[in-house]
Amino acid sequence: MAGQAxxxxxxxxxxxxxxxxxxxxxxxxxxxxxxxxxxKQGHEVLLLREPGGTEAGEKIRGILxxxxxxxxxxxxxxxxxxxxxxxxxxxxRIIPALERGVMVLCDRHDLSSFAYxxxxxxxxxxxxxxxxxxxxxxxxxxxxxxLDLPVEVGMxxxxxxGAKDRFELEKLDFFKRVRAAYLEAAAQLDYVxxxxxxQSPEQVRKxxxxxxxxxxxxxxxYNGL
Ligand code: TYD
Numbered sequence: 001m002a003g004q005a006x007x008x009x010x011x012x013x014x015x016x017x018x019x020x021x022x023x024x025x026x027x028x029x030x031x032x033x034x035x036x037x038x039x040k041q042g043h044e045v046l047l048l049r050e051p052g053g054t055e056a057g058e059k060i061r062g063i064l065x066x067x068x069x070x071x072x073x074x075x076x077x078x079x080x081x082x083x084x085x086x087x088x089x090x091x092x093r094i095i096p097a098l099e100r101g102v103m104v105l106c107d108r109h110d111l112s113s114f115a116y117x118x119x120x121x122x123x124x125x126x127x128x129x130x131x132x133x134x135x136x137x138x139x140x141x142x143x144x145x146x147l148d149l150p151v152e153v154g155m156x157x158x159x160x161x162g163a164k165d166r167f168e169l170e171k172l173d174f175f176k177r178v179r180a181a182y183l184e185a186a187a188q189l190d191y192v193x194x195x196x197x198x199q200s201p202e203q204v205r206k207x208x209x210x211x212x213x214x215x216x217x218x219x220x221x222y223n224g225l
Pocket of ligand 1: 024051114117168
């Protein structure tokens with residue numbers, strides 16, 4: 001971590017930074033690194049994940065991930081459960097923390113719904129946008145890091161992990177659609193930075209830190225939030 005520029009936040013408000021990517025992209029390793037880096041620089045950090053992060057959210061997560069449901073969850077049900085968990089987290093944890101100046105790092109957020117429920121399950125983007133607007137309004141991350149890599153590479157990385165959840169049981173084609181939807185959404189959103197997740201962990205870290213630092217450049221639209 002030596003030699004890294006200090007991430008200075010000029011405003012009293014914290015920053016909301018989310019990590020996204022398909023299975024095996026390396027989100028967990030990167031988010032832990034960024035949390036430690038920001039803490040060492042003196043920031044208060046709140047590390048969260050979606051779905052989950054609240055009492056209700058963790059229960060919803062259990063339903064969403066369980067491979068043992070005797071009746072398949074409809075894509076619409078899946079979407080609404082994702083947003084039920086998300087709005088509870090945003091309104092009771094994330095916004096209050098940001099108002100206290102805390103740096104909030106979240107493992108997955110909104111872009112996952114566009115990628116998984118949109119690309120993966122085939123729900124129309126307009127439906128997702130309508131749900132999003134109804135519950136979150138204009139709230140959005142200050143920065144989203146999308147770790148992108150070929151689906152086969154990510155699947156090979158996670159193949160050794162234990163019991164699979166309902167999403168991990170999906171086929172390669174599902175994850176290819178998820179990846180394509182992620183990239184399509186990223187191309188339209190200026191707060192999403194795509195990082196090549198197939199690079200070495202060191203290179204991924206460098207790209208992520210550079211993206212965080214760019215949040216504080218004087219000509220950046222997000223400076224002084
Ligand atoms: P998790 O174990 O956290 O997955 P990962 O380690 O890959 O982040 O499980 C969350 C799963 O939920 C993951 O497969 C992606 C999926 N998901 C959606 O389909 N839509 C969403 O909006 C979110 C937040 C997650």
